Amino acid sequence: MNILLIPNAFKGTLTSKEIIDILGNQIATREGNYKVTSFPFSDGGDGLLDSFKSLFPDEYVIHKIYVNSPEFKIKREVSYLGIGEQAIVESAEVIGLAKTQILDPGINTSYPLGEVINDAIGKGYKKIIVGVGGTCTNDYGAGMLSKLGMKFFNYKNEEFIPVGYTLHQVERIDFQDFKKNIDNIEFTILSDVDNKLLGQNGCTYVYAKQKGATKENLLTLENNMAHLNDIFRVTFNSDFSQLISSGSGGGIGGAFLGLMKAKLESGSEFFLNNFKVQNLLLNADVIITGEGKVDTQTLEGKGVMSIAYLGGKYLSKKVIVIGGRIDESVKPILKDNGVSSFVEIEKENLSLEELRLVCKDHLLRAFSKIKF
Numbered sequence: 001m002n003i004l005l006i007p008n009a010f011k012g013t014l015t016s017k018e019i020i021d022i023l024g025n026q027i028a029t030r031e032g033n034y035k036v037t038s039f040p041f042s043d044g045g046d047g048l049l050d051s052f053k054s055l056f057p058d059e060y061v062i063h064k065i066y067v068n069s070p071e072f073k074i075k076r077e078v079s080y081l082g083i084g085e086q087a088i089v090e091s092a093e094v095i096g097l098a099k100t101q102i103l104d105p106g107i108n109t110s111y112p113l114g115e116v117i118n119d120a121i122g123k124g125y126k127k128i129i130v131g132v133g134g135t136c137t138n139d140y141g142a143g144m145l146s147k148l149g150m151k152f153f154n155y156k157n158e159e160f161i162p163v164g165y166t167l168h169q170v171e172r173i174d175f176q177d178f179k180k181n182i183d184n185i186e187f188t189i190l191s192d193v194d195n196k197l198l199g200q201n202g203c204t205y206v207y208a209k210q211k212g213a214t215k216e217n218l219l220t221l222e223n224n225m226a227h228l229n230d231i232f233r234v235t236f237n238s239d240f241s242q243l244i245s246s247g248s249g250g251g252i253g254g255a256f257l258g259l260m261k262a263k264l265e266s267g268s269e270f271f272l273n274n275f276k277v278q279n280l281l282l283n284a285d286v287i288i289t290g291e292g293k294v295d296t297q298t299l300e301g302k303g304v305m306s307i308a309y310l311g312g313k314y315l316s317k318k319v320i321v322i323g324g325r326i327d328e329s330v331k332p333i334l335k336d337n338g339v340s341s342f343v344e345i346e347k348e349n350l351s352l353e354e355l356r357l358v359c360k361d362h363l364l365r366a367f368s369k370i371k372f
Helices: 015-026 048-055 091-095 111-123 142-147 178-180 203-207 216-234 248-261 269-270 275-283 303-314 329-337 352-367
Strands: 002-007 035-038 060-068 075-083 084-089 127-131 151-153 172-174 188-193 264-268 286-294 316-325 341-344
Touching: 002 015, 002 275, 015 035, 015 048, 048 075, 048 084, 048 091, 048 269, 060 111, 060 269, 075 091, 075 111, 084 091, 084 111, 084 203, 091 127, 091 329, 111 178, 142 151, 142 203, 142 248, 172 216, 188 248, 188 269, 203 216, 203 248, 216 352, 264 269, 269 275, 269 286, 269 303, 286 303, 303 316, 303 329, 316 329, 316 352, 341 352
Parallel strands: 002 035, 002 286, 084 127, 127 188, 188 264, 286 316, 316 341
Antiparallel strands: 060 075, 075 084, 151 172
């Protein structure tokens, strides 16, 4: 029996590669004739670099640099890839939920992402692919833009680096240096969501709570985001908040699409359209995928939904979905789109810090009950 392990990362707890190692070792202890293949899947969020390494095992170069942490507390080492003339940057590796000491999207900044992009430009890369999912920020990319040369000024005409809680203090911007720095650079973003920037379905109201925002802070973060959007709209005579996926990455998508003229691609489709991944799906008898939380967001361009449809609905393979938490309301829809069965790992309401301590053991315990 050929078993394909193709999970998304469990955001903030386990990477897709770690999940593959855990499940692969568990399958090896079972009686039976099992052949295990794997692909560390990313839909534009966590695990993007591992996905590219798997696709181009002999072609990538790892670049390591020291950048600020998202809350500006410490310096830490991060990496990005070079593949030919392209640089591959994973936002979740640089400003992801697991990379911050403070879970508060009003404090955390996208500035470190700008440091990585600036380094790639300095190394001569003219094409930069950025996975924008899985961030801990909600700053419309203002930190990233600051590092790339955009200047933000408050009412005292003082330059500062805005974060989610201070976006409303921006009175004007100077983008001349920014424009020069990104001139002739071709950006592509891989996104796992279609959300626009503002509104009840925008980045703040849909994603900020899982990044640590309190219910009371959501209106402030939303209003601040709208304020900076107004500054951009007046300055550039264009409303970037209406762009599809402008709300991805806490608004980073809007910065890329509106200000950096990035090309937008679905992260899931980018990898599922690759012949290597398609062959893995075609040759599998059982496909095992999953993510940290399987809910309504899973139905909106996430990897699990795409894998289930292609592997189960189209190729008629058995598809098993593992989730840290699984919303009962989405199960019928996922079953209609190719999922054979579900395995829920965590029924307790644990904090992210608690989950990090027990996630491996709980994954093994849940997986041991699966019958192929």
